[in-house]
Amino acid sequence: MLYPFLYSGGSGLDTLMDDVRRSTVEKANEIVRLRETVLEQYGEDLAACARRMADAFRSGGRLFTFGNGGSSTDAQDVAALFLNPGGDARPLPALALTTDVAVVTALSNDVGFEVVFARQLAAFGRPGDIALALSTSGNSDNLIAALREATRRGMxxxxxxxxxxxxxxxxxxxxxxxxxxxxxVHRIQEAQTTVYHALWELTQRELTQEAL
Structure with a gap:
């Protein structure tokens, strides 16, 4: 009986449930406001980025995504979204650099964790490809190294x-x-999900308009 108030049926449980409901509503309202703020601030840049990504895909470019921890899962979600969107959407070449455990652990063990993504981009990346880094802090050394490698390679x-x-x-x-x-961290990752879904939709729209 770690939480006796759950079984007491008294006012303690009612108070707890009221707190849970209030907290849930506050968090939901917070993420809605945050998503609106991000989309309003970056609306034009999202459209410009999508045009650039669409141009890259038209020219045979590929998308490489990467991140650490929860952001590594988001990176895999981005790659899956572009590669296997479902419906009538156009599948696009995308790869998450977080999924090959042998490569990630070999580079981490033999060289250093800061190169796990940069080395992969050095091997696979070509001018015109796309590198997409996801982070909550923006301070991960391995992401910064990978982005610098990407710019050196004309990605x-x-x-x-x-x-x-x-x-x-x-x-x-x-x-x-x-x-x-x-x-x-939670609100950041929730809002980033909206950002990369918006990028995907805008990229698809750019490619669809070209086909028309």
Whole structure:
């Protein structure tokens, strides 16, 4: 009986449920406001980034995504979204650099964790490809190294970050950076999901308009 108030049926449970409901509503309202703020601030840049990505795909470019922790899962979601969108949407070549455990652990063990994405871009990346880095802080050394490698190789370099952008905001050559102005990791990742889905939709629209 770790939580006896759950079984007491008294006012303690009612108070707890009221707190849970209030907290849920506050969090839902917060993420709605944050998503609106990000889309309003970056609407034009999202459209410009989508045009650049569409141009890259038209020319045979590929999308490489990467991140750490929860952002690595988001990176895989981005790659899956572009590669296997479902319906009538156009599948586009995309690869998450977080999925090959052998490569990630070999580079981490033999060289250093800071190169796990940069080395893969050095091997696979070509001019005209796209590199998309996802981070909540914007300060991950391996993401900064990968973005610098991407710009050296003539790739389209795109970053998603939170807080104030961190080191990503100071990375030279970055073509597009979308910063979610929050200090909550959860709200940042929720808003970033909206950002990359918007990028996907806008990219698909650009490619569809070309076909018409």
């Amino acid at each position: 389209v370099a795109v970053g998603l970050a939170g807080y104030t952008g961190g080191q990503m905001a100071e990375t030279p050559g970055l073509h597009h950076l979308f910063v979610v102005p929050s200090s909550s």
